[in-house]
Amino acid sequence: MPDAPRPERPAGPDWTALDALPAGASGDQVWAALGAGGLTARAYRDGPAGAGVDIGGLAGLLTAVDARFSIAATLSVSVQLATALPVLATGTAPAAGHALEQALSGRTTVSLAASDVTAGTDLTALRTEVRIEDGALVVTGGKNWIANATTAGHHLVLARHRPGRHFTHFTWVLVPADAPGVAVIPADSALFADSGTGHLTFDGVRVGQDHVLGRVGFGLPLFARHIATERLAGAQWGVSLCRRTLRDTQRRLAARAHGDGTLWDLDAVRQRLARCLLRLRELEALVAQFGEPVVSRYDATAAATLKAAAGATVGEVLAECGQLWGAAGFTTGGIQEVRAQAALFGIGGGANEVVLGALADAAESILAEPARPDVPR
Numbered sequence: 001m002p003d004a005p006r007p008e009r010p011a012g013p014d015w016t017a018l019d020a021l022p023a024g025a026s027g028d029q030v031w032a033a034l035g036a037g038g039l040t041a042r043a044y045r046d047g048p049a050g051a052g053v054d055i056g057g058l059a060g061l062l063t064a065v066d067a068r069f070s071i072a073a074t075l076s077v078s079v080q081l082a083t084a085l086p087v088l089a090t091g092t093a094p095a096a097g098h099a100l101e102q103a104l105s106g107r108t109t110v111s112l113a114a115s116d117v118t119a120g121t122d123l124t125a126l127r128t129e130v131r132i133e134d135g136a137l138v139v140t141g142g143k144n145w146i147a148n149a150t151t152a153g154h155h156l157v158l159a160r161h162r163p164g165r166h167f168t169h170f171t172w173v174l175v176p177a178d179a180p181g182v183a184v185i186p187a188d189s190a191l192f193a194d195s196g197t198g199h200l201t202f203d204g205v206r207v208g209q210d211h212v213l214g215r216v217g218f219g220l221p222l223f224a225r226h227i228a229t230e231r232l233a234g235a236q237w238g239v240s241l242c243r244r245t246l247r248d249t250q251r252r253l254a255a256r257a258h259g260d261g262t263l264w265d266l267d268a269v270r271q272r273l274a275r276c277l278l279r280l281r282e283l284e285a286l287v288a289q290f291g292e293p294v295v296s297r298y299d300a301t302a303a304a305t306l307k308a309a310a311g312a313t314v315g316e317v318l319a320e321c322g323q324l325w326g327a328a329g330f331t332t333g334g335i336q337e338v339r340a341q342a343a344l345f346g347i348g349g350g351a352n353e354v355v356l357g358a359l360a361d362a363a364e365s366i367l368a369e370p371a372r373p374d375v376p377r
Helices: 029-037 053-066 070-086 096-103 188-196 221-253 267-297 300-330 335-346 350-360 365-366
Strands: 109-114 129-133 136-146 152-160 170-176 182-186 199-207
Touching: 029 053, 029 070, 053 070, 053 221, 053 267, 070 096, 070 152, 070 221, 070 335, 096 109, 096 129, 096 152, 096 170, 109 136, 136 152, 136 170, 152 221, 170 199, 170 221, 182 335, 188 335, 199 350, 221 267, 221 300, 221 335, 267 300, 267 365, 300 350, 350 365
Parallel strands: 109 152
Antiparallel strands: 129 136, 129 152, 136 199, 152 170, 182 199
16 A cells, blocks of 8 residues: 555564565465465374364464465465365365376466356356266366466366256366366456456366366265355455555554644544444454354354355445545555455355345344353353
8 A cells, every 4th residue: 555664574484485576476376475485284183184174273374475465466366275175185186186286386276166157156057067978977068267277277166067956966177177078268357367367168178087176976065064164264364455444544543644633633533433343353253252263163153154244345445444534545555455355254155145144044043142151141
């Protein structure tokens, strides 16, 4: 943002590999630096992606990336850390193991090709299909708005192997990006170019039967498990984004002359920023409360709570800060551009309306939960 000091760096790990990159680095460049610096594995328990996410390690990585690079580049990293690599780790064949090793080391990126051209986030309506033909898997269909599509060495493709909407009719398939029949078109989005977002088509792409990830028919349960982790990651990232944006905004207000003092001396301005601080504290508390249920038992209701809260909080905080920055916020790379990118929090990984619907479905069980002993009745 213009006139704002460089964000403070999180203490702890050696982020030299990231500090060597320019602020405008793309997602694949950031991913390569994380892998080369041995930092990617910090997001997981004991290192390997299949061992489950480490809450503190994942938050630390996202905070470090968010402090240095664009929302688009951070999106590229977040999707891989929270969802793509854990799904890839369910593959037991050498092809999956090799792809996972390459991704962890930063030598390639991986895309999570779930949302379908014809179905969007209604995954049970997707038409991308996989069938067995002459001893091989044949993948046909298309996926839109996929992060890392233009840079990935492998695509993780959610496809149906049987007609109908039953949750057992879908399977994950590992598709090399250079396989004949794979085509990618960069998305027409300057806002998210650094995330490698694009549209994929699969025209009779043939891969070996050992390219199934997880078990046949377990595609949707596997997705549901790891989208929960992605929603936790989004909430953690939202905390980091809101905190640094509020810090930069408060500093600007305190330095901007107004009358005999500064803008920060105005009570109305202080109260507006204080309301944002309250939203930040609320999101932090929800992450602290629901992080463990998400990583330990993939609690879908907890994940939906975090996703809904992050979408609302980021939207409110960025909108308020955009107003407080005034005309300077419209500078290239300024708060208004960041605000436009941050609209992703209310759409990607399940729109606000979708996750609020999930919370409504769980209303009876949520309201039946016993009161916490530290909360007055």
